[in-house]
Amino acid sequence: MNVLDTDVLVVGAGPVGLTLAMDLAARGVQVVIAEIRRYAEPPNVKCNHVAARTMERFRRLGVAEKLRDAGLPADYPNDVVFRTSVTGTELTRIPIPCRADRYTSREGPDTWWPTPEPPHRINQLFLEPILLEHTAALQGVTLLNRTQLTLFAQREGGVEATALDLDTGAERRIRCRYMVGCDGGSSTVRKAIGAKLEGTPVIQRVQSTYIRAPQLRAMIPGKPAWSYYSVNPRRCGTVFAIDGHETWLVHNHLNPDEPDFDTIDRDWAIRQILGVGPDFQYEVLSKEDWVGRRLVADRFRDRNVFIAGDAAHLWVPYAGYGMNAGIADALNLSWLLAARLQGWGDEAILDAYEAERQPITMQVSNFAMDHAAKMIKARRAVPANIEAQDAAGAQARREVGEEAYALNVQQFCCAGLNFGYFYQGSPIIAGDGETPPAYTMGDFTESTVPGCRAPHFWLADGRSLYDAFGAGYTLLRFDVRADVAPLQSAARERGMPLTIVDVAGVEPPAAYRHALLLCRDDQHVAWRGDALPAHASGLVAMLCGAGRS
Template sequence: MRHHTSSHEDRADVLIVGAGPTGLTLAIDLARRGVACHVVEETERRAVNPRCNTTSARSMEIFRRLGLADDIRRAGLPEDYPMSIQYRTTLRGEEIFRIDLPSAGEVLAGAGRDRWPTPEPQHRISQLFLEPILERHASKLPGLTLERGTRLVELRQYEDHVEAVVESAGTTRVIRCSYVVGSDGAHSAVRRQLGIRYQGVDAIQKFVSTFVRSSELGRLAAPDRAWTYWTYGRRLASLIAIDGDELWLHHVAFDPGHDTDHEDPERLLTEAVGGEVEHEVLGVVRWTGRQLVAERYHDGRVFLAGDAAHIWIPVGGFGMNAGIQDAATLSWMLAAVHHGWAPPDLLTAYERERKPVGEQFAGAVGSAARASLADVSPDIHLPGQDGERARAELADRLAVTEPHRYSPDGFSFGYHYASSPLVVGGEGQAVISMGGYRERAQPGFRLPHSWLDDGRSVLDVLGPDFTLLRTDSTVDVEPWTDAARERGIPLTVADLPARWPDRYPTALLLVRPDQHIAWMGGADARPDELLHTVTGRLAAHQR
């Protein structure tokens, strides 16, 4: 094929390479913040095989801020479809254990909302349905363009800009931009251009994943529907409902040294179901679950996010969801620098905040995967008391390993940036875990949720940039608004009721654009010094 070079040079404030959930979330957030961005995606069409099938509570909160949460919650499985997880000998066999979780319809109706630690509980939606929603919203935003069938060829960094050489339909051209973000997956061209390597465990488990269409599977599941059925045939496997009807994703786990090339997906499905079932194979993927984090998250004006920065075994869907968190952090930083109210040095905090989170997530996910995928006694298939005893023992084990895996609130509300140079008063914290979090405001953590009298969440009163929350109306906030105005820092001021002293224990809380707390204190604060610190200019001393 002959390649042609165009003399035309395109321009963008930010070039995003990769149009998966991370790249699209970042693009939407940047465009809403007034930063023009161009997204290039090498593939012409979205992938056919489902990948991530869970959108975490924290991701749903981010989508709520972007105005997307309701559309996402109404998509995927039918609103009345149970989000339960069942553990069975085979699909046709004995139930061993179950976890019952509310359907999308129950969440939309607000059932039990007073007990929620979030205004947006997690949602089970396949990436097959999530990505079109994100792309549709992206297409409506001014300043955001998306180009498919375009691959990155080369990056050239300069002191004040980056030149990206891209190729489309045999023609190469240059895109000149201020910054580049690689959200182009595990085989990231951006990461390769930077010469950045992954570090960690190269193989935890191998998998054979088969996407099937089967109305018979839907009929088998209908008497006791669940979102996921775990089965213990020859191999541990999961069968995930994609549309609540005839589309299913079947994952089968193997030891990391196992040769999966010779595993027959048809036989694997038969073993999991406990008999043959009518079906059509739509796609088969053989892949390896890993525990890897990039050695660096940025180089100069180029940044990595999502799977380009970290990959791990998909327990709880936290590959995609960690990427969405990456996007929420990087977007406000890029926008602050673009609009001039923060210096370029602010961007170095992205790696200092997100890389430790990625490393701790990787470790926790790896440990959870090893516990959940541990060997199971074949005695669970025996008839009579011996089988009952083996199934009861397995149920006891699952009661310990599984609940936090499917409601990993620690990953949504317990991750933090307490040691960030942009956070004042952060303290040493325990390692992030799936289940660990406190419903109490702390510097570096996401602001805890509470319902207000008007039905809004506390998170809903936050402005698009920095917000100063006041729980004591006698504290004068004029020094803050004056200091912010002098420095061009956009600041929203909002009052909170004083009825939650344990949850919001100080008179003032300064909240960042990504809803994490930058500082907490009282009337004796020095707003000018604090605002300098949280925007990356100098270190303030906690008083």
């Protein structure tokens, strides 16, 4: 039997698995990816949004620009519009800049993002091939397509897996130090480690259809949009522009009393959502029906095996935080695995992954579930006269539009979910007694409380703060008189990567109230103070997962 040795085996080459492999390879870690699909086989038409936090990391990995150049046409508005049907009367509009104006526009609720990389609307059809091509070309990455994990066993110091070549039937043994299941909602890895999804198995069912309709764009009045919400008494649904020309994804949100996907005639529902008659022609490219859930695994790890993304959590993807939460898992886990494999991280540093990510995914899943409940309620309360061409109808449209804007601007301009979440109870974060500020889906307060994301600002030389971050830890020094030599010495002794960034010639955000701020590789604050602790070696030991010495 063919034997392959590697540092990390990643099971699944979707956006989460590819991002994990990409980030690990950037740290010099050897990675094998096992994927059941053929190389470049098109993915499902699922995810439509790359969050700002994800784009920040893609910037550091050198792939952000490639992604910005893909997706909808450069001048195609990314607006979200609510109409009585896609071709009907507009109720309200949430303005979002096209990608050509993404860095420069200052108008509307989606342009104030405190980041070097605002979000990007792009369907997975365009996103995944770029990530795949980039990752497959990286040194240290071995991609095994048409390869299915069949079993694995944990041995002392690692994992031994058996994988099947789906084309030849040949078996291969893969020996690795760590394995990560990024293999989706029906994850083989999750089931094998005995982790269980807990929560609400069904929140809503969505009859989803990917169509080609070249005539549709010309039939839609006014300025185009990336997302159209159809609001009428017959059928409520959502339509996403995929290529900006002729392909569309139509979501028909089934009502609670519609128990399965065949309850409602698909063609009838599509026509009611689009607002077109029986003579309108379209082609069904694929059926993408899905169930909205709120499920989080009871654990994310068994010794040397981890799970991430949909393998660890499933929820209604409001605010675009299905795929992006999975990528956040991958980026949290990647630097921890690298720390351990490079020898400066203690084995216990890996405990931080579950301690940090599981509570956050619970929070995000509850945000999504709460929003889903409000949306379901709104769909059931559409006024019967919303399409009436009289004063009462106009009033109904105004009221529904105002309510739709207030409810949905937070999910499409979700600064809170991007920048507000924080890690508490982590073994590698030194809390100082101050409580991190609360956040909502749409709002947050910038903070340097340990566990929070270090607020972004531009350095005097024009670089993004995050561009100056090194691997491992970065110490921001706002007072050059502060003595950091003991920390440097302790880090050097342990082998812990430490970058010193002296901040001068620029006024940082008001949240920076301390002379020294120690940031992790993933931009979260690990420690802060006006002077180093008396025993810098103790702080370094904690940062490396060894507890305070």
